[in-house]
Amino acid sequence: MARAPLYFVFLRNPGDMNLFVLNWLEFQGPGLGLSPTPFGGTARSLPGIVQAEDFDDGGEGVAYHDLDAVNIGGQYRSTGVDIETTTDTGGGYDVGWTAAGEWLNYTVNVSTPGVYAISARVASPASGGTCHIEFNGVNKTGPIIIPNTGGYAELADLEHQQRAPGCRTTVHAIADGRQ
Numbered sequence: 001m002a003r004a005p006l007y008f009v010f011l012r013n014p015g016d017m018n019l020f021v022l023n024w025l026e027f028q029g030p031g032l033g034l035s036p037t038p039f040g041g042t043a044r045s046l047p048g049i050v051q052a053e054d055f056d057d058g059g060e061g062v063a064y065h066d067l068d069a070v071n072i073g074g075q076y077r078s079t080g081v082d083i084e085t086t087t088d089t090g091g092g093y094d095v096g097w098t099a100a101g102e103w104l105n106y107t108v109n110v111s112t113p114g115v116y117a118i119s120a121r122v123a124s125p126a127s128g129g130t131c132h133i134e135f136n137g138v139n140k141t142g143p144i145i146i147p148n149t150g151g152y153a154e155l156a157d158l159e160h161q162q163r164a165p166g167c168r169t170t171v172h173a174i175a176d177g178r179q
């Protein structure tokens, strides 16, 4: 749950008194998650593994973007992101049903700035799916092309290198579609 200060600003007639009375303000909609916060309250540390399903809290458009509001896999978290139990070694969960334009945000702490080798653990029954990774809003990887691994249940390591800035960083993993 993101905490955000709310300012109600009186802009006009600064010298006037008794402009009106205010009883209440009503907010309808998904909420006031103005900035993402780490899932579980603690930013993930790099170097290290960031679980795909541990994207930030903050809701649709803030912590993630998913094309619908349903968790199709029905596992782990109650958001629009589609999470299933993984068949991969070590168990846990993965994010599936990815579509072009969807993204996940991760707040991380980078202990030492520098070039990191990134391994993405992915699976696909077809070649040419692409994604990219942004650090603080900048596309640092360009298109990462995901190969045919033999099926959604066949997860494989994709290697990539990128430079990570220090300190607290926002990492965006974005599905781009298929080339």
Ligand SMILES: [Ca+2]
Pocket (backbone or CB within 6 Å): 066, 067, 068, 069, 070, 071, 072, 080, 081, 082
């Ligand atoms: Ca969904």
Ligand SMILES: [Ca+2]
Pocket (backbone or CB within 6 Å): 051, 052, 053, 086, 092, 093, 094
């Ligand atoms: Ca996982």
